[in-house]
Amino acid sequence: MDRAETMTPHDLVPDAAPSPGIDLAQLRVRAREVSGLLKLLANPGRLLIACELMDGERTVSEIEQRTGVRQPNLSRDLARLRAAGLAATRRDGKAVHYRLKDSRIQLLMTALCAAFASDLKSSSVASKDTLS
Amino acid sequence: MDRAETMTPHDLVPDAAPSPGIDLAQLRVRAREVSGLLKLLANPGRLLIACELMDGERTVSEIEQRTGVRQPNLSRDLARLRAAGLAATRRDGKAVHYRLKDSRIQLLMTALCAAFASDLKSSSVASKDTLS
DNA sequence: TATCAATTTTGATAAATGATATATGTGAGG
DNA sequence: CCTCACATATATCATTTATCAAAATTGATA
Numbered sequence: 001m002d003r004a005e006t007m008t009p010h011d012l013v014p015d016a017a018p019s020p021g022i023d024l025a026q027l028r029v030r031a032r033e034v035s036g037l038l039k040l041l042a043n044p045g046r047l048l049i050a051c052e053l054m055d056g057e058r059t060v061s062e063i064e065q066r067t068g069v070r071q072p073n074l075s076r077d078l079a080r081l082r083a084a085g086l087a088a089t090r091r092d093g094k095a096v097h098y099r100l101k102d103s104r105i106q107l108l109m110t111a112l113c114a115a116f117a118s119d120l121k122s123s124s125v126a127s128k129d130t131l132s
Numbered sequence: 133m134d135r136a137e138t139m140t141p142h143d144l145v146p147d148a149a150p151s152p153g154i155d156l157a158q159l160r161v162r163a164r165e166v167s168g169l170l171k172l173l174a175n176p177g178r179l180l181i182a183c184e185l186m187d188g189e190r191t192v193s194e195i196e197q198r199t200g201v202r203q204p205n206l207s208r209d210l211a212r213l214r215a216a217g218l219a220a221t222r223r224d225g226k227a228v229h230y231r232l233k234d235s236r237i238q239l240l241m242t243a244l245c246a247a248f249a250s251d252l253k254s255s256s257v258a259s260k261d262t263l264s
Numbered sequence: 265t266a267t268c269a270a271t272t273t274t275g276a277t278a279a280a281t282g283a284t285a286t287a288t289g290t291g292a293g294g
Numbered sequence: 295c296c297t298c299a300c301a302t303a304t305a306t307c308a309t310t311t312a313t314c315a316a317a318a319t320t321g322a323t324a
Contacts (some may be wrong), residue, residue: 022245024183031176031183034248038179042170043280044163051156051163060302073282075303094290094301104247111243115156115236116166136281136308175312192270207271226322 037104040084041112045069046077050100053087054109057099169236171215173244178199178209182232185219186241191233 027034041047048067058066064074078098081087088101094100100106159166173179180199184190192210196203210230213219220233232238 022186022242023249024241024245026185026250027241028180028250030181030248031179034244035174035176035179038170038174039280043173044167045281047163047170048160051160052156054154055154061264061300070282071302072284072304078282079303091290094299096302107247108243109156109159110154111240111246112159112166113156114243115239116158116162117155117159129240171312193268202315203270204272204316211271223322226267228270 037084037086037108040080040086041105041108043077045073046081049074049077049081050105050109053098053100054106057090057097059095059097061095063098149151169216169218169240172212172218172245173240175209177205178213180214181206181209182237185232186238187229189222191227191229193227196231209220 041050045067049063049069052063052066060071060074060078063069063078064071067074069077078087081098082089086100086102086105087098090097090099173182175198181195181201184195184198190198192203192206195201195210196206199206201209210219213230214221216234218232218234218237219230222229222231
């Protein structure tokens with residue numbers, strides 16, 4: 001296929017780090033943990049769930065309606081978020097309210113918004129997952 | 133098991149959005165695309181690879197040495213990054229140099245650094261993946 | 265050709281996913 | 295108290311996808 005196709009001359013890309021002062025050390029050391037967090041968001045359904053929770057507390061049924069993720073799968077995904085310490089719950093009668101608990105996921109979601117917000121140059125990064 | 137166990141009173145968590153002005157609309161609309169990008173980083177090896185490329189251009193062998201990802205797997209992961217339009221290559225004799233191409237992955241990596249940099253309260257988000 | 269660098273392929277195993285069925289837990293009425 | 299309906303949780307299963315290691319392949323240089 002197209003192995004090393006682009007072949008751009010190096011001169012066009014200064015070899016320096018793009019963002020000068022960022023500290024990658026923690027990321028390297030905790031690569032497992034970080035990638036685990038990313039994996040939780042690396043699914044269209046769970047990403048939509050996270051979007052919902054960014055708006056504040058939401059009931060399971062509310063999330064189901066608004067994301068289209070089917071209830072059993074939704075419940076499973078919410079359980080995953082809880083197990084990872086990213087979400088917490090509160091029961092009010094029959095309904096269970098979910099909310100985000102961990103600040104890192106909020107930082108991350110905010111960064112994602114910044115990266116994709118007014119980003120018209122949509123790339124080819126795609127996924128084959130369906131939506132539950 | 134422990135269904136809705138935490139039961140924290142709602143009062144402790146104001147229902148308002150944590151970050152006021154962020155625009156989740158794009159994230160929702162492009163959930164597939166975004167989760168596809170996240171999936172690429174949602175693996176310890178690939179995350180380490182991305183860390184390397186944040187520092188600038190790197191040869192495949194350099195990345196192999198520094199990340200410990202075995203060469204055939206490394207090559208496949210780099211190919212994924214290329215296919216997603218996130219990385220570009222330049223050949224110099226036998227060596228192929230990789231570099232990051234897309235600004236979104238850089239924003240994302242920077243955000244990850246910010247989220248995990250001086251974050252001592254390590255959570256239980258973990259992954260079972262090994263390192264290639 | 266011999267050799268080193270990088271890529272692709274293959275096969276085995278594990279994990280995620282989506283669908284469906286079933287169970288639990290809670291409040292409302294009888 | 296008992297049962298029903300509703301909200302949520304869990305179990306299970308078939309299918310897809312990701313993972314890693316090992317082997318075979320291509321590319322470039324000496």
